[in-house]
Amino acid sequence: LGSKLSLDRLGDPGFPALGFKPFFLHFFCLLAALARKPERMGNSSSQKLDVEEVDTNDFAPVRQKLLKLMDNPDWDDGSYAPILIRLAWHSSGTYCAADGTGGSNGATMRHKLEAGDPENAGLHAARELMETVKSEFPNLSYADLWVLAAYCAIQHTGGPEIPFRGGRKDAQPEKAIAPGRLPGAEAGIDAGVMDVDDEGRIKGWEKTAEHIRQVFYRMGFNDREIVALICGGHVYGRCHTESSGYAGAWVENPTFFSNEYAADMFGDKWVLVGHDTKMPDGGEVPEEVRPAKGKRQYIDLTKYEGEADDAKETRQAPDCKEFPPGKYVCVSDWVNCREGHETDSPIMGRFVKDQEINLVAVKVFGTAIRGRAERNGWVSIIASGGKTLFERKGDLDKQMLKGSYRAVAQVPYFDNAKASGGGKGKISGKDFQVRDIEFGSDGDEQGALFGKIEEGWALLYSPSRGMLAEQVIEGYNEKPRKAIKGQSGHQMMLITDMVMMWDQEFCKVLKEYADEDTGTDLLSSEFGGAFKKLTELGCPWSMNKAGEGGVRSSDVALDLHQGLRGVPTKHREVQNKQPMQAAASCCARRVDTSCTVMGGVQSASILAFACPPIKMAVRSEVAQGNSADATASEEQRANHV
Secondary structure (H helix, E strand, O other): OHHHOOOOOOOOOOOOOOOHHHHHHHHHHHHHHHOOOHHHHOOOOOOOOOOOOOOHHHHHHHHHHHHHHOEOOOOHHHEOHHHHHHHHHHHHOOOOOOOOOOOOOOOHHHOHHHHOOHHHOOOHHHHHHHHHHHOOOOOOOHHHHHHHHHHHHHHHOOOOOOOOOOOOOOOOHHHOOOOOOOOOOOOOOOOOOOOEOOOOOEOOHHHHHHHHHHHHHHHOOOHHHHHHHHHHHOOOOEEOOOOOOOOEEOOOOOOOOOOHHHHHHHHOOEEEEOOOOEOOOOOEOOHHHOOOOOOOEEEEHHHHHOOOHHHOOOOOOOOHHHOOOEEEEEOOOEEEEEOOOOOOOOEEEEEEOOOEEEEEEEEEEOOEEEEEEOOOOEEEEEOOOOOEOEEEEEOOOHHHHOEEEEEOOOEEEEOOOEEOOOOOEEEOOOEEEEOOEEEEEEOOEEEEEEEEEOOEEEEEEEOOOEEOEEEOOOOOOOOOOOOOOOOOOOEEEOHHHHHHHHOHHHHHHHHHHHOOOOHHHHHHHHHHHHHHHHHHOOOOOOOOOEEOOEEOHHHHHHHHHHHHOOOOHHHEEEEEOOOOOOOOOOOEEEEEOOOOEEOOEEEEEEEEEOOOOOEEEEEEOOOOOOHHHHHOOHHHHHHHO
């Protein structure tokens, strides 16, 4: 069949998009796909958690378990989400399209060789955390668990909802990948170099850009997907000197999905620092973003210098009566909840857009208006610069205020919702249940909040005594909240991050993601698609799955479409190449999967049949792989065939 195929006119504007020859190629590939063994097709009807293909609903109990452990005030920034995302990213990022080794299928970071990769430092904490889930679901593979945990983490933090497909198998130690396949933050930069050009770019950064492409092209990604993965991945978490040698978070809120990484790259000033660098004012590098000796990174000079006073909007503080206690909804992407009302008070947690809370007290502080939340802590309703962060929806919601409370001081209780004297008794140092809410007075002072308990009415809050008991909210403060570490506002970027702005092709995509109006939604969509692709590379059902002797012939058409999808017809050029000598031992194989950039023209997959082979090069005149279609469902992929 292969000898009869002639693709000299594929891509010709005058040749129908669904003409005979492309259809014939698709039909041949479909026949090959149907001829595959059932186990290779992943069509098992079993509903156990350890089979190649299962219904997504079967993972519901695992999802619930994962979501329940996601937030923890004792961990970095109060959330395990970033480190779980990193675990799946690094376990998947070892994939090699040329030989099918590495990738998420196998969970080989469990083994010493791969766990010892310097780029995986610190991930033992994530693997240990997953053991608590694995023990409850022993039939679930580590490989599936790690990826599912990352999907849950991304969705839990406001990122895209990524459809999960199970069926990964755990592999033995001999399948572990040796260090060297994951990106290196300073790759290509000579040791000790601190020289920068007029734009602040470290000498040799072009080699770092080349290194990034080598790593991602090896897996089969294009430039757009590279930026999506780095931009979406580095909006989460922070670096630690004890693990990587680098220090600090990329963004101000490292537990919430946004386009802040891209926006800050262009909107802030960045300066190269080492461990002993002196800042422009002669000061030391802030400890939160100070790298270990021998390491180099960029830090946000804008945050270090502070906003210029004349850059802040000023406004007259309205009367507090305009914002009485009540039920409020967050209208900003996220808002800090601080221990006290001062702007430098420790951050205890965060609220996100559309989240509703009850504020039991509202006060004016200069030009800002702040409220005290029912779960304790202060939020800004109106920021000092005049921005509205919360809007009032109505009076305090009695139904929402019922439930569990924790005494943060001695809580007196009375016969009714009028506090006088010492009361009938006091609750101290324990949780208690409130089954009804009433507003009353504390002496002559109105505005007190009471909760009905078995012994009477407990005084939860009063303007004079303050917060006596905080409401316990599931997913927020089942355990008493602690100040989140490292929340001084300083930010950092690795050299590999800065390359996203310095490299011309990367920068084009980064600017799209930085757009104030459309950037977050675009990034969410494209990061979701690229991350799904990353975590499915080499999996049993993946179009990138290499079989014995190479890629299956039935995958060739899919690879061809992967190269063509998203590229306008006028930019496509498919050329016939001279046939290569056939390999006698196999009927179909991939000849070359490298992706090169020459003068801004990015070539896609180079594929070949070997009986006799046909070599095809698909080139795009615009360097855009457009990963949007990479998120296509399995049904859509079938339609392509």
